[in-house]
Amino acid sequence: MYYSQPKPFLKKLGIFALFSSIIVLVQIGIILIQGDPLCLNQGCEIVEQLNKVPPLYFNLAGFVFFLIIFLGVRMTKRGSTPARALVLVLLTAGMGAEAVLVSFQHLIARTFCSYCLIICAFVVLLNVLAGWRQALRGLVIFCAVGAAFFSLEFRTSAEQTLSYQDGILATRLGTQTEPQIHLFFSSTCSHCENIIQLLAPQKSLTVAFHPIDSVEAVDVPGIEKSATYSIAANRNFLASLGINEVPVLLLKEKDQYTVLKGKHTIQQQIDKLITPQQEEESRGKQDISPTSSMNTDPGMSNDGCSVEEDCEDWTNLIPSRSAP
DSSP states (O other), X not given: OOOSSOHHHHHHHHHHXXXXXXXXXXXXXXXXXXXXXXXXXXXXXXXXXXXXXXXXXXXXXXXXXXXXXXXXXXHHHTTOHHHHHHHHHHHHHHHHHHXXXXXXXXXXXSSOOHHHHHHHHHHHHHHHHTOHHHHXXXXXXXXXXXHHHHTSOOOOHHHHTOOGGGGOOEEEOOSOOSSXXXXXXXXXXXXXXXXXXXXXXXXXXXXEEEXXXXXXXXXOTTEEXXXXXXXXXXXXXXXHTTOOXXXXXXXXXXXXXXXXXXXXXXXXXXXXXXXXXXXXXXXXXXXXXHHHHHOOOOOSTTTOEESSSOSGGGOOOSOOOOOO
């Protein structure tokens, strides 16, 4: 019995499979205690909403997968040919499954789950530890499945015709019909919250709110909530413009469209839209000085939040809808 690597690598393969199963087991415990999996970015929540299988069952499957590999390696070291074949088959299948999951996150969810990528790295490393032949076999399967995935169109005809209008969570009708203001925001972005607070008292402005994640409500007086809204429509709209940060403001006036991104640039535009008296009252409430309003900063670190990750250490500034 042999792997394509010397026996020390076989021992490392078993140890790392056991380590991987322990990591997944810890995640299962977190889900049972907290109700939600531990993740380092917002991508986990988005991927979870698009997944029909609950995270608990996914992790249970992962735990069994790594545990069987660990036990199979132990039996292989004792000379079991069927155990060796089973381990190699599982490792190859794991690469195929990870190719599907990674492709799905890139093409459908348009974001990556950090925990999922860690598990993917575990599977890749296990294939490498099983020897160069198995690593090559796994790479071929991964590339083949990924290529097949990327060659398909997964959006339905209805999804292809979605516009930014389909992403409106709520609208506040103002005394002025134009310009129409469309704000794209995240529930965990403090810069977005600042813009919402700035717009809230400006009753003359008509504002539509477009969240890029699940949001239950927006704390703005006089808003009318839409019956349904599409997060995908908002994300697709920003992606079509090559924008990967929020807040983003879309101004529509007659047939003219203007897109602004970044807190300071948007503040400056809002200042131009409101009357001098309203501007003074708004600045007094929000403590926004003329200097800060005019100070445009192209950087994302203090002017906006990434579409793919949370701001402010996961602080939920706007009530979010619990995942189904």
